[in-house]
Amino acid sequence: MCLITAANKDDSLIVLQELLNSGYTEVTWVYDGFKCPKCRSLDGKKWKLADFIKNLQYEAPIFEKSHVNCGCKLIVKKVNGETAVVDWTGIKQIQKKSEPVKKQKEKPIEKKNWFQKLLHI
Numbered sequence: 543m544c545l546i547t548a549a550n551k552d553d554s555l556i557v558l559q560e561l562l563n564s565g566y567t568e569v570t571w572v573y574d575g576f577k578c579p580k581c582r583s584l585d586g587k588k589w590k591l592a593d594f595i596k597n598l599q600y601e602a603p604i605f606e607k608s609h610v611n612c613g614c615k616l617i618v619k620k621v622n623g624e625t626a627v628v629d630w631t632g633i634k635q636i637q638k639k640s641e642p643v644k645k646q647k648e649k650p651i652e653k654k655n656w657f658q659k660l661l662h663i
């Protein structure tokens with residue numbers, strides 16, 4: 543019999559419940575790419591966050607769909623475009639949709655600086 547000595551605990555459920563409470567609605571499975579047929583078959587699959595949590599058999603949202611120590615991630619989306627990345631350790635990062643807009647505003651300033659430098663030469 544095979545003895546599993548380093549089995550991780552899937553800690554994603556608490557995070558997913560918190561995300562549901564703060565308005566997140568959709569979950570997408572992202573395969574970690576480690577040549578696992580079971581995880582690969584889940585890649586890109588989508589669920590409503592409420593169903594994803596409601597239909598659980600165990601308190602292990604990621605591991606129960608794949609296997610213990612699965613390194614896949616869940617991309618959780620909010621209606622306003624905000625996304626959260628979750629794996630078995632819990633939350634990885636939250637990305638607000640307003641961030642790329644700020645970068646676009648900075649572009650004209652960069653051009654001015656470049657033009658001024660050129661005039662000095």
Ligand SMILES: [Zn+2]
Binds near residue numbers: 578
């Ligand atoms: Zn796997």
Ligand SMILES: [Zn+2]
Binds near residue numbers: 578581608
């Ligand atoms: Zn996996």
